[in-house]
Amino acid sequence: MSAVHTILVVDDDQSIVELLRDFLENENFQVLTACDTAQALAVFRQSSIHCIVLDIMMPGQNGFELCRRIRAESDVPILFLSARSDDVDKIRGLTLGGDDYIVKTASPGEIVARVKAVLRRSVSQQQRDARILDYGRLRLNLSAREVAVEGKNVTLTPKEYELLRLFAERPRHVFSYEQLLAKFWDGVGDRHTIRVHLSRLREKIESDPNHPQYLVNVWGVGYRFEGG
Numbered sequence: 001m002s003a004v005h006t007i008l009v010v011d012d013d014q015s016i017v018e019l020l021r022d023f024l025e026n027e028n029f030q031v032l033t034a035c036d037t038a039q040a041l042a043v044f045r046q047s048s049i050h051c052i053v054l055d056i057m058m059p060g061q062n063g064f065e066l067c068r069r070i071r072a073e074s075d076v077p078i079l080f081l082s083a084r085s086d087d088v089d090k091i092r093g094l095t096l097g098g099d100d101y102i103v104k105t106a107s108p109g110e111i112v113a114r115v116k117a118v119l120r121r122s123v124s125q126q127q128r129d130a131r132i133l134d135y136g137r138l139r140l141n142l143s144a145r146e147v148a149v150e151g152k153n154v155t156l157t158p159k160e161y162e163l164l165r166l167f168a169e170r171p172r173h174v175f176s177y178e179q180l181l182a183k184f185w186d187g188v189g190d191r192h193t194i195r196v197h198l199s200r201l202r203e204k205i206e207s208d209p210n211h212p213q214y215l216v217n218v219w220g221v222g223y224r225f226e227g228g
Helices: 014-026 037-046 063-071 087-095 108-125 158-169 177-184 191-205
Strands: 006-010 030-034 051-055 078-082 100-103 132-135 138-141 146-149 152-154 174-176 215-218 222-225
Touching (some): 006 014, 006 037, 014 108, 030 037, 037 051, 037 063, 051 063, 063 078, 063 087, 078 087, 078 108, 087 100, 087 191, 100 108, 108 158, 132 158, 138 158, 146 191, 158 177, 158 191, 158 222, 177 191, 177 222, 191 222
Parallel strands (some): 006 051, 051 078, 078 100
Antiparallel strands (some): 132 138, 138 146, 215 222
């Protein structure tokens, strides 16, 4: 990763901020910091940010609210950082558009590795491809990274776009939960993680998410793209 990427670390615990700053800067990242959501939003809007590491519990508005506001204007990768490991917070964070969820018991080295992984995925998405994938009411313009449903563009997060492109490029191919976790989450996560992302994606591309036309469950195994 030769280009310098700027990471915004948002946490009200200064010791965590300084620790992550040290580890990230040691890997040649530029690091900006904020101690609350208001400051974070100001920094984000004034700077070119490539990834956000975001604490959930902070004074004033929490990290979930900040994620919601950022997602209204950007698809920058967001990694939630939380002291809580329960599925409720994880599912909520992913549903709001988070790309990963990290428990604070993780080592700084692991957090840096997860940042690198989400940046690799984000960069690979941006590589141009001139093809158009046309599946009737669903159309993917891979060179422009645009997805249209019934002629209207829909906004996807980087992770949602990656998932849809993978499926759309290989219709009728069954991807297992394990394959999806390995490809998009470096093997870290569980089936809930995948179900939340696929459910959110269905809400955006399916005419009836409860009876999907495109993203179909293969019970007990994973998912496939029907393509029609």
